[in-house]
Amino acid sequence: MRKHFFGSAERLHLVLMLALTFSTGVVDAMGYLGLDRVFTGNMTGNVVLLGMAMAGGTSLPILRPALALAFFMLGAALAGRLLRRNGEGWSPQTSAALLAVSLGLWALTVFVLLAPVQADPTLGSTVTSALALLMGTQAATAKRLKVAEITTVVVTSTITGLASDSRLAGGKGTFWQRRALAIALIMLGALAGAAALHVHLALALALAAVIATAVTVTGHVAHRRAEAEAKTGAESPSLARD
Structure with missing residues (x-):
């Protein structure tokens, strides 16, 4: 396993x-509090x-919850x-999918900054539907990375696992x-x-966009570096024989 600042690819993906x-x-707080009580990441909340x-x-x-559910899927x-x-x-x-999420969040940040999304129901529904589309993309991408116990969009199963596997429950606390x-x-x-909503809806979206962009760039660079090291390692034995 290739080593880097985080120790391993598994640890990097976890971070x-x-x-x-x-x-x-961040995004769900913005949607629920700022855009008529709709979740764009936590679909359990929308179903309820x-x-x-x-x-x-x-x-x-x-x-809006119905549209969010459909677009998330x-x-x-x-x-x-x-x-x-x-x-x-x-x-x-993976990089392409998360790049699409990042660009989508940046586009929505500009849109929310310029358009009266809280005053116009159609514009508000457009924003929540687009956000749900992006969060569905993110969740499916995270699922393919197979980081145990981390889905990025819901923590109910995480809370259940934390309690049921705890030492108090007779488990090992895995x-x-x-x-x-x-x-x-x-x-x-x-x-x-x-807190960001006290300033502007766009601030919350910008924060989410910054995080998504940082994740995309960091993951992509680490992947390319690992590929380059693997290629160098594969070529080294043949060079040694020559």
């Missing part, structure tokens, strides 16, 4: 996925909201098709550090997103 978990908290709304829940939104499907032929780990397709970090980071991301 990158934890960063995306934080950014999901839709159920309550259809049962006559007072003033609960239906259209579309984003996941598109990323799944793009990454289908690749094995586990980072690949050029992965407790990363599970606890994922829970803390999505909460801190939500805190950061809620």
Whole structure:
């Protein structure tokens, strides 16, 4: 396994996925608090909201959560098709998928900065649907990296694993550090997103865009470096024989 600043590719991928978990908290806080109570990353929340709304829940939104759910699935499907032929780990397709997420977040940042998305229902629904598309793409891409216990978009299963595998429950506490970090980071991301709303919706999106861009660039550079080292290592024996 190729070594670098983080020690190994697995550790690097863990750090990158934890960063995306934080950014999901940012985006979901922005969507729920700033754009009519809709989650764009946590689809469990949208399903529950839709159920309550259809049962006559007072003033609960239906259209935006439904659109977010549909577009999240579309984003996941598109990323799944793009990454289908690749094995586990980072690949050029991984970089392409996360680059699309990063560029999409930057485009939405500019759009939200210039357009009255909170005043115009159509524009607001466009933003939440686009965000859900990007989060679906991100979640499917993270899934292909196979980082244990990290999905970047939901922590219910992480909380369950943390508790059920804990020493208190008679377990060995496997992965407790990363599970606890994922829970803390999505909460801190939500805190950061809620705080950013006091300035502007665009600030929350810009923060998520910066994180996604950093993750994309870091992962891609590390992957290219590992490929170059592997190629050099494969050529060295033949040079030695010559």
